[in-house]
Amino acid sequence: MLLHLDTVTKSYPDTETPVLHGVSLDLDVGGKLALTGESGSGKSTLLHLIGGLDTADSGRVEIDGTDLTPLDDSGRAGLRRGTVGVIFQQFNLIPSLTVAANIAFQARLAGRHDPARDAELATRLGLQKHLHKYPEQLSGGQQQRVAIARTLAAGPKLVLADEPTGNLDEASSDAVMSLLQELVEETGAGLILVTHSERLAARLPRRLHLRAGQLT
Amino acid sequence: MSRVILSALLSHWRRNPLQLITLLAGLALATALWSGVQAINAEARASYDAAAATLGDGQYAQITARDGGAIPQETYVALRRGGWAVSPVIEGRIDGVRLIGLEPLTAPGGLGPVRAGGEADLGAFLSGSGQVFARSDTLTRLPDLAAEPVTAPDVAPNTALTDIGVAQRLLDREGQIDRLIVLPDQPLTRRPLSDIAPDLIRSAPQEGGDVARLTDSFHLNLTAFGLLSFAVGLFIVQGAIGLAFEQRRPMVRTLRALGVPLRRLILLMAVELALLALLAGGIGVALGYLIAAALLPDVAATLRGLYGADVAGQLSLRPVWWLSGLGIALGGTALAASGALWSLARMPLLSGAQPRALMMARSGVGQATIAALLLVLSGALALWGDGLLAGFAMLGALLIGGALALPPLLGLVLRWAETPARSATAEWFWADTRQQVPGLSLALMALLLAMAANVGVSTMVSSFRLTFTGFLDQRLASELYVRAADAAQADMIREVARDHADALLPLLSTERQVAGMPAKVYAARDHATYRDNWQFLDAVPNPWDRLARGEGVLINEQMFRRSDLSLGDEVTIALGTGLPVLGIYGDYGNPIGQVIVTEPLFRDLHPEVTALRFGLRSDPGQVAALRDALKEAGIPQAAMTDQAALKRMSLAVFERTFTVTTALNVLTLAVAGFAILMSLLTLAAMRLPQLAPVWALGLTRRSLARLDLLRAVVLAALTAALALPLGLALAWALLAVVNVEAFGWRLPMYLFPLDYLRLTGLALLAAALAASWPAWRLSRTPPAQLLGVFRNER
Structure with a gap:
């Protein structure tokens, strides 16, 4: 089992009702699922809890056999470096590093840097001509491809993609999504895709819907 | 991992070189101004210490003439015979260099370059034309003295040491001594000083010319200025760091999202800043050295002119100063960055990434x-x-x-x-x-x-x-000041003054404890010079009339403040003689108290003090003629100082x-x-x-x-x-x-x-x-x- 969530609850001080209420979820190694829901339904919060970016109020989050609940900041940071890869809607590239350095960055942090793998990913994602550019010199679609390359270059067991094509037009969105699926499939990593798009959600074998903090 | 994170952090500066320049330049300028001022202060203090070590300034009790004049050599001999362990010193200036004559056989151990058991050749020092010890730069400024020059780096700046006999010859003051150093161990059987030489006075250690104390005001102001300049520079540093941290918020969020622990991130940011601070501090200290080197000659001239303190005009490199410069750069950066680091430490991982x-x-x-x-x-x-x-x-x-x-x-x-x-x-x-x-x-x-x-x-x-120029006008009202070597010369001056000057004002003074503090008591002749020129900070009506009638005294501001006196309070100026305060006058730069009494009263109280210094009033156009007349009467040119020259020097x-x-x-x-x-x-x-x-x-x-x-x-x-x-x-x-x-x-x-x-x-x-x-x-x-x-x- 790659991911196991058991009755996870999360509230924020400024909200009356919990954002997540008793969410339970399992994902096998290499499993893929799409998480849909209205704005404010708790999709991103759930993704943040799985990625160790935030902590649950109650319940249990287990990734690759590791319980996240007792982990401190350093422990959760280690999980993000080595096991989980997050692709953000806003790309979150490091503006002062070149495309090549951005792609290599997380793999270097995780101690798994393989320049050949970087080069292969850059070629597959059409970035080979842009390796010496800085993020601000790229289009939105190109930046998102750099973010995908960065995540996959580190070889995570679970890829969390939070609206990865939310800032792209339909054509770019489809192209980026195809590449992401293809590359994740090749690595055998698990994938959780958070999206508003029914069309994108339909591309994955399993689909869950969040409504008012509960999975349906 | 740390190297990867540090390279990501440093990449921000590569992409924003202007910010890096701002940070480095701000910190370097702040450090430069601060360490430049500190270098000047340190150089001056080192010079004072060297002077104290060379000359024993402030370390030993001293004996001086009550009237401030020279001590005859015979008096010194009489004191030695009376059991006093004292050592003679004479001082003067040759081409601006302070020449000190010591007597190495009687001087306290460790004083001057000629030490008992030291390597110096005592025979050569004492015999023949003698030797002159000084720093090499000082030796080059001295004229040919017909004495062997010896380089001695330990001697105070702008100072030369020689045997007292050689100094007397070079200064043309045969048989005269300026002061006597009193050795710490004195025989119990010695005769009282008042019996052997009643016109001499003994002052305790530290009461004399403690140059460091006199110049404290000057150095305090320099330090305050240095601190202010440093604060101005720190504002730049804080601005640059604050801006950099704001702009790097998205990077920080990304780094943390990618698995960088917060503690490691803060530590590495602190390391990054420390590296930059060391770099900027190094540049700043070097710049500070240049600033100090450029300003030191002017500071040295100021200190020499204002306080008679000799400070080396050239800067020495001192490791402590380098280290303190780097230390202040690091401390300043820590201060400027503390807010930004604190806010980073408290920043939630999922907080807004856009710069606020x-x-x-x-x-x-x-x-x-x-x-x-x-x-x-x-x-x-x-x-x-x-x-x-x-x-x-x-x-x-x-x-x-x-x-x-x-x-x-x-x-x-x-x-x-x-x-x-x-x-x-x-x-x-x-x-x-x-x-x-x-x-x-x-x-x-x-x-x-x-x-x-x-x-x-x-x-x-x-x-x-x-204030000081006004003060000079008050104090230097006489057109010419003349100093007599002895009573006979003093009579000669009086005689010349009768024919060639409008008035002769004797400058009589003695030292004693007044109102619980060391003070100089001066005599004032009832003359328009004082009435027209002196201004009071506070006074009773008609203070000069009452002073002339012997109804009170005038005191300086230092005595007024330190002894907490007011107008009308009585001060004891001699045993059984208490008089009320009639006026308080400003006395800038002087560390000790002063009391002025009318001349007849002073002469009654201190008949042993004879006037050897005089102020001569004359039509400014007639000063040259007055000088000529004095010269003809045998008064050396060096004993005369005219008011214009003194003021010119002070203003310079x-x-x-x-x-x-x-x-x-x-x-x-x-x-x-x-x-x-x-x-x-x-x-x-x-x-x-x-x-x-x-x-x-x-x-x-x-x-x-x-x-x-x-x-x-x-x-x-x-x-x-x-x-x-x-x-x-x-x-x-x-x-x-x-x-x-x-x-x-x-x-x-x-x-x-x-x-x-x-x-x-x-x-x-x-x-x-x-x-x-x-x-x-x-x-x-x-x-x-x-x-x-x-x-x-x-």
């Missing part, structure tokens, strides 16, 4: 409240504070409070200016200027402090100069002092100008979203650039308007509180409006120059870049 509007986190209301509290505290300390520490706390509260009050006050003034604006452009200009204040506030605070320091220090120095000393303060003023202002330039440049890119819509609505890029230039000048002018009262408050605090607490005398404060106007002009020029480059860049911004703003918004 600069300085918006700082609540305007909170800042205004803190400023008001500090200013109130400063006022309370001024009213009720006691002691030097309270004085410095008051200064600190005043300056920090004033700086913090600037942004809210500017906001108020700009809001007020916006109201009557008629045109759309004017309305936008004022509103936009108000919006720029938070981003520019650190640079403007730096300008405020720099200007306040300029106004404060120049007011203090100019007040000192004005002040001009050197002014060179130092003017240089520091200009440097501090330049630092503030640099702060404005860097703030404007770093803000330029962030301003595009604000400027692009106005450009799109019809204002040309050139108009926008002109308005930006005008904005900088307007903000500098408003800052200058606030800096003036702050600077005057600073001057008042230095003159009326710190100086009084530290040195016992208060300087009157004068205002110099033309100087302030010139300073304001300079500040506006600095702001305009600083703004011109960013404005030029704005006028050349490609339209595509402005259009990019709208693309990004979409």
Whole structure:
């Protein structure tokens, strides 16, 4: 089992009702699922809890056999470096590093840097001509491809993609999504895709819907 | 992992070199000004220590003539025979070099280069034409003395040591001694001093010429200036660090999202800053060395002229100074970065990644409240504070409070200016200027402090100069001053004066304890010279008439303050003779108390004191003839000093002092100008979203650039308007509180409006120059870049 969530609850001080209420979820190694829901339904919060970016109020989050609940900041940071890869809607590239350095960055942090793998990913994602550019010199679609390359270059067991094509037009969105699926499939990593798009959600074998903090 | 993170952090500086330059230059300039001043102080103090080690200044009790004149060699012999373990010293100057004559066989061990058991050749020192010991640079300044020059690096700067016999010959003062060093171990069987030589007086160690104490005022002011300059530089550093941290918030969030632990991130950011601080500190210390080397000759001349202190005119490299320079750079960076690091430590991982509007986190209301509290505290300390520490706390509260009050006050003034604006452009200009204040506030605070320091220090120095020149006019009223070697010469001077001078004023004085402090008692002849020229800080009606009748005494300000005396209080000037205080006069730069009594009373009380120094009044046109007459009567030229030469010399000393303060003023202002330039440049890119819509609505890029230039000048002018009262408050605090607490005398404060106007002009020029480059860049911004703003918004 790659991911196991058991009755996870999360509230924020400024909200009356919990954002997540008793969410339970399992994902096998290499499993893929799409998480849909209205704005404010708790999709991103759930993704943040799985990625160790935030902590649950109650319940249990287990990734690759590791319980996240007792982990401190350093422990959760280690999980993000080595096991989980997050692709953000806003790309979150490091503006002062070149495309090549951005792609290599997380793999270097995780101690798994393989320049050949970087080069292969850059070629597959059409970035080979842009390796010496800085993020601000790229289009939105190109930046998102750099973010995908960065995540996959580190070889995570679970890829969390939070609206990865939310800032792209339909054509770019489809192209980026195809590449992401293809590359994740090749690595055998698990994938959780958070999206508003029914069309994108339909591309994955399993689909869950969040409504008012509960999975349906 | 640390290397990867550090390289990511450092990549920010590679992509933002201007920010890096701002940070490094700000810190380097701050360190340079501080360490430059410290180098000057350290060099001067090392010179005082060398003087103390060489000459025993302040270490041993001394015996001097009661009238301040020379001691005959026979008296020294009589004292030795009477059992006194004393050693003679003679001093004089040859071509500006202080020549000291010692007697090595009787001098205390460890004094001078000729030490018992030392390597020096005592025979060569004593015999024949003798030897002269000095530093190599001092030896080159001495004329041919017909004595063997010996290089001795341990000797105090600008000082040469030789045998007393050689010194007497070189100084043309055969058979004379200036003072006797009293050795610590004295035989119990020795005869009392008053029996052997009643006209001599013994003073305890430290009561004599403690140069370090005399010059404390000068060094304190330099240190205060250095600290202010450092504070101005730190504002730049804080601005640069704050901006860098704000711009790196997205990077920090990403790094953490990618698995970098917060603690490691903070540690590495601290390491990154420490590396930058060490680099900037190194540059700053080197720059400080250059500043100190450039200013030291003027400082040395000032100290020599004002206090007779000999300070080496060349700078030595001292490891402690290098280390302290780097230390202050590290400490300053830590101080400037502490807020940013603290906010980073508390930043939630999922907080907004976009940079917050600069300085918006700082609540305007909170800042205004803190400023008001500090200013109130400063006022309370001024009213009720006691002691030097309270004085410095008051200064600190005043300056920090004033700086913090600037942004809210500017906001108020700009809001007020916006109201009557008629045109759309004017309305936008004022509103936009108000919006720029938070981003520019650190640079403007730096300008405020720099200007306040300029106004404060120049007011203090100019007040000192004005007071001191007035004081010189009071004290140096006589046209010619003559010193007699002995009573026979004194009679000769009296005789010449009868025929060639309008009046002869004997300068009689003796030292004794008065009102619990060491004091000099002077005699004043009842003469118009005193009545017309001397001014009192406070006096009873007709003080000179009453003094002449022997009904009281005059005291200096130091005695008035330290002994807590008031007009009418009685002081005992001799056993059984108590007289009321009739007046208090200013006596600037003198560390000890003074009492003036009428001449007849003085002669009654101290019949043993004979006048050997005289002031001669004469028509200024007749001074040359008077000198000739004295010369004909056998008085050597060297014994005569005319008033004009003395004043000329004193004013020349002040001009050197002014060179130092003017240089520091200009440097501090330049630092503030640099702060404005860097703030404007770093803000330029962030301003595009604000400027692009106005450009799109019809204002040309050139108009926008002109308005930006005008904005900088307007903000500098408003800052200058606030800096003036702050600077005057600073001057008042230095003159009326710190100086009084530290040195016992208060300087009157004068205002110099033309100087302030010139300073304001300079500040506006600095702001305009600083703004011109960013404005030029704005006028050349490609339209595509402005259009990019709208693309990004979409």
